[in-house]
Amino acid sequence: MNIFNISPIVRITLLSLYIGLTVPLPFLADFTNAPVPSWMLWIGIVLGAIAVYAALSEQVILDDEKIRVAYPKWVPGFFRKGWSLSWQEIDNLKMRTTGQGGLVYYFTSPTAQKAYLLPMRIAGFNKMVNIITEKSGIDTTDVRPLSQPWMYIILFACTIVLWFLDGWTIWTATTLAV
Template sequence: MATSSAEWQSPPLPELPQAFRISPLIRLTLLLFYVALTVPLPFLAKVTQAPVPPSALAVALGLGAIALYAALSERVIVTNTGIQVAYPRWVPDLLRKGWSLDWSEITSLKPRSTGQGGLVYYFLTQAGEAKLLPMRVAGFARLVSLVQTKTGIDTTDVRPLSQPWMYLILLGLTLLLLLIDAWTIWTALTVGMPA
């Protein structure tokens, strides 16, 4: 049976606009890591009679959790005319500021090495601006494919900053730390109780 030439064409690009959110694995891992690092502190402040009241510490840590959640609510929106990094309306500009670029403004995608030896990429514009390409989004390969299609910039060597296995290891260590936290909190609550 003969096949038509249309069957051999590459699949069509997804309809735009499309939104890319930070990977759920990354969001879960970082939120749990924050909880693991901070949850025992109010209990320890009470037991050690720290100068900071435990209730004030708990409120401050709660505000920190909200700020972290806000940062992790980043969305990359790709349209036919450009790319935008945005946050929900409830996130004040003071915490995180988004940006947007028209495809026609983008001249290149330049790599820069990080202090840990990884690579991040910046969009360079005709006006000399540099905007960081978000690299922790779910569907990163699809995102860079859309960037290549819309700008003509070769993105074949662009890889995510961190691989999923790195976050799986961090998640496992975080769960272990949460177990230690549970023991720490239990010990703090039982200190001074009669035997």
């Protein structure tokens, strides 16, 4: 059995961006005397962080019988549903373009009546694709990850700049409010 998690660079970058975008809000709410109390914003930020972390806890599990996308037991089924396909059910891997011009791939199966998205932000993506080729017999020579690591490194660098701006914003809001 092989288990593949979302790449740490993707997880760290997106969690950091979430923090950078939301943490200043309660401070700004206090500074501007907003009608929403800051404690409510803090509750929303914590709940949102849990939801983002849950979405980023996706796992791809490959064994001798099937490919399965799953989430840890603490993630409610209504929030994120996984899926499973046996290797015999998979008949093709269809490419589709995204609205931004990227490429994504869907497993198709005549018995399943729908397509299943191949997870693309996985650590060990190439190894996962090689196992899929071995188990399913599908040609995956043209399959590439949706995003390259350098894209997330640039986003993380921008997030660090955002954190410095957040620090200045929080410092300004807390010192001028006194």
